[in-house]
Amino acid sequence: MMVESATETIRTTPSSQNGVSSLSSQPDSGGREGGSSVEANGEVSPVDLLHLQQQQALQAARQFLLQQATGLNSPSSNENKQAAVQVPVSVAMMTPQMITPQQMQQILSPPQLQALLQQQQALMLQQLQEYYKKQQEQLHLQLLTQQQQQAGKQAKEQQLGNKQLAFQQQLIQMQQLQQQHLLNLQRQGLVSLQPSQGAMPMQTLQQAMCPSDLQQLWKDVANAQNVDENMKHEGLDLTTNSSNSTSYSASKVSPQITHHSLPNGQSSLHTPKRESSSHEEHTASHPLYGHGECKWPGCEALCEDMGQFIKHLNSEHALDDRSTAQCRVQMQVVQQLEIQLAKESERLQAMMTHLHMRPTEPKPFNQPLNLASSASLLKREGDTFPEGLPHPPTSATAPITPLRQGPSVISSSSLHSVGGPIRRRNSDKFCTPIASELAQNHEFYKNADVRPPFTYASLIRHAILEAPDRQLTLNEIYNWFTRMFAYFRRNTATWKNAVRHNLSLHKCFVRVENVKGAVWTVDEVEYQKRRPPKMTGSPTLVKNMISGLGYGSLNASYQAALAESSLPLLNSPTLVNASTGGSMNMLHIGHDDVSSTVEQIHSNGSSSPGLSPQQYGHQVHVKEEPAEMEEDKRSVSLMPAVSQTLVMPGDDRVMEEELPGEELE
């Protein structure tokens, strides 16, 4: 599977070959790489399409940052004002073009990301409109030229006639495409912004998108490729996609659905983007209707009243699978951003932890805007959206049969090849407490086919520590994975193997012979040993945040929270490990995970968090992990970090509430 060929269409990053792993794990995705480039018949591969979308999103992101920095609103979308999001000074100081993907994702706070998301959509709409118009003009021009030529050269009348016909068809197609595309984008905007009315099932997004794509997206920012270039393929993409999107049963989605009766308070979110597509005045009650004419791109049909307009919409702008495909693509973009937001909030947590802020503190702070949660919210409430779109599994156990795994245009392979799976160490890198992350987004991970940003080891450990007696059989661990993460409901062979591999490989996992078999426990000491706490977390970023933007950019409440939160951290239950010096427990920085939490939480009476193998008597294998004796020293040096470690009270409760929940299936 060392497919270098995959790179041919994946122009962005070297990591794109990453797709290999995912490819191998998803057989159906094979062969996708082949025809990804623009084909002669005008078709464009999913990869291109996705890439385009990403570029658009990124472009929008840059523009967003630019606006934030300069205070200027883009001429096109004055709704951006409404996005009124406070951007840290440090961000504002930066020239958007200079912002690397990493920085972008690290700098933006959840609210900012959300605003960014909205603006991205608005801008995308605008860009598409402009683009379509240009395309139309071009086509007209070409057509006229051809006609002139035709007039001049009667001899080739026939031939030219054909050409003309082709152009006309192309023109028509273009119009259709733009109409449908924009409709979908509009709808998509409604969906994402109006959970109560048009929320779409997150599942669809997740199915079509993998977390890794998000990273790719951000990476693309750095590349700063020309959007217009990609735009050229746009129209063609649409046609290509149309054939495959049938699974969504787009037919069900009638244009009327787009009417926005914004019944709820979410209005603030949705208003901006929609208006951007049409003109700023939101005279009509329909985003596609204004000034007595249909605002559908390239249409401008006159409609005296709303009813007529609706009729017009239904007749002239009916939805087909093509537009649905586009909608899907846009959903993916949105989802990518949402995932990104989730990651951002996660990083924020880590940063807060690093800055001696209680992990629970930031919760109320960013929770409302936490996209991950909003995403899940959407998902849950989103049954109203296009019925054709697959609904999220009602039960956690419901197998996800993502379209991506099917032969759909946007195949998993292509998607994965773009970014590849997020392989690892996110948690380590950002010192993200699993517990806190899961606490906030457990619903998200439960239903979204998103790879959790934790290592297998940390997840396994979490699972085990979460168990009442801190021991689980292999099968129970499996069940925990599938129960907690939608992502682990597929490719079972792969991740189960990984789980077993981790259990065997890492010393921290101790197999204990039980009466009825064997169970796995966690040797907390070993676990902490094997991960020397190093506050990495993107050093540059951290520096940026601390020095560059510093606390000054944090709002007052935040600072206050930071200040006071640093105090009460040391009052955690004693985490004395029976087997080894109890101090070890105190030392770990909760680097990636749950550790800090679970121990305290699940120590329902029964004390010692890190179960020493001896406790379980029976036969215990002593694994020989690459010995790292120096770890102890390092951990000592980490002493100052203790305050950080002890703190995840908030997480616990979430995890606990999660526990009683549905049992394994």
Next chain:
DNA sequence: ATGTAAATAAACAACC
């Protein structure tokens, strides 16, 4: 450039 950690794949053995 190099080493390390993690993910992934796969071979293999023991056991039920």
Next chain:
DNA sequence: GGGTTGTTTATTTACA
């Protein structure tokens, strides 16, 4: 014999 469990080795990738 097939599936599960567990161990081990190898490869690839990301990251420091």
